[in-house]
Amino acid sequence: MSVNTGNLIQGPATLYSGAFGATEPTDAAVNSTPATSAWTDLGGTQDGVKFGADQTYSELEVDQITLRVGSRLTKADYTIETSLAEATLENLSLTLNGGTSASGAGWKSYEPNVTSSATQPNYFAVILDGYAPQQFRRRIIGRKVLNVDSVDLAYTKDKQTLIPAKFAVHFVSGSIAPIHIVDQTS
Structure with a gap:
């Protein structure tokens, strides 16, 4: 098998938030x-x-065959996870799923x-904009999310204060997928 080094990905991503149901950018x-x-x-x-x-x-499984004969999906859990480096009240509010x-x-x-x-909690949406193969862009949209991680603000003299976030994606509807992923190709 030959290796296509253009398919290797490295680099940062940008994270955006919007209201649940916000108009999504087109593909x-x-x-x-x-x-x-x-x-x-x-x-x-x-x-x-x-x-x-x-x-x-x-x-x-069946008695007559020793191998697994099939599988059925019983649970799916999609997440977008990071540590927000800008410890603003707006980011704190987002990771605490709303407030006043x-x-x-x-x-x-x-x-x-x-x-x-x-x-009902205040669901929102997130967009992860990162890289795709061939130095193009990849966009991952979580359409209905909540932060499900513990939030702590650590103030120490030798470490930066961060806001941890683990945005769990939730079911939207039978006709709308909870996640949409698109790669730029040219």
């Missing part, structure tokens, strides 16, 4: 910045941005959402 616009009216750049990240797909399959913000002359504040667990 043809994969190499363009998403509309700033609908999407917000989350700023710098540390240790990269990672897309994960964890699929669980249940085995099908206020601002005035020389100040701004944030209070997390503490409503009942029966209340």
